[in-house]
């Protein structure tokens with residue numbers, strides 16, 4: 001049985017899911033732009049990392065905010081998934097307004113789990129690690145190891161699928177869906193998905209295949 005209260009709270013959760021998704025997407029844009037300096041060589045990437053670290057105490061503050069937002073996003077995602085299973089009439093990610101059923105929408109919970117697993121491995125690789133090596137060397141050494149390189153490629157493909165639905169659907173949930181701008185939003189979301197995933201996926205591909213990458 002679905003009552004009004006459950007319905008309203010589901011809508012509220014979708015809005016929070018979208019706002020946290022928007023914040024995480026902005027983080028991805030900044031992270032992808034920063035990481036794209038790897039394509040200009042080790043000096044560019046090391047210098048970008050040095051600039052980032054010069055932000056000092058702002059970094060742990062931002063990390064706590066990011067972690068909190070990420071945990072809320074996961075909690076809401078799981079709750080909405082369980083509610084959808086209990087109450088078929090209110091489907092979270094498959095309504096026509098949110099773009100219909102697409103490979104991205106169908107696989108949201110699974111790609112979400114892969115991303116969660118990825119974050120664990122990723123933080124172990126680059127955050128909770130010995131920082132005596134320059135960051136470019138750390139990234140090169142890690143991603144040129146086949147098991148990590150391939151894992152990153154698979155995880156980045158899952159991220160592409162996740163945001164291919166997430167970016168478009170977050171605008172729908174936030175009510176940004178005027179017929180006049182729907183095409184623009186759809187194309188904009190797709191372009192951003194391709195750009196972000198393209199940068200993230202190219203880095204492990206380059207590390208695995210180009211001997212002089214980050215050298």
Ligand code: HEM
Nearest residue numbers: 031035049063115122126127135139152159200201203204
């Ligand atoms: C090939 C793709 C990626 C590369 C090469 C990469 C590289 C890095 C590096 C080097 C750091 C440490 C930065 C530092 O402390 O100087 C880092 C931190 C981080 N990355 Fe990535 N990253 C990639 C993709 C991603 C993706 C897709 C996500 C999210 C889904 C992500 C989330 C994070 C987070 C949460 C941190 C910790 C931020 C912090 O410590 O403030 N990364 N990444």
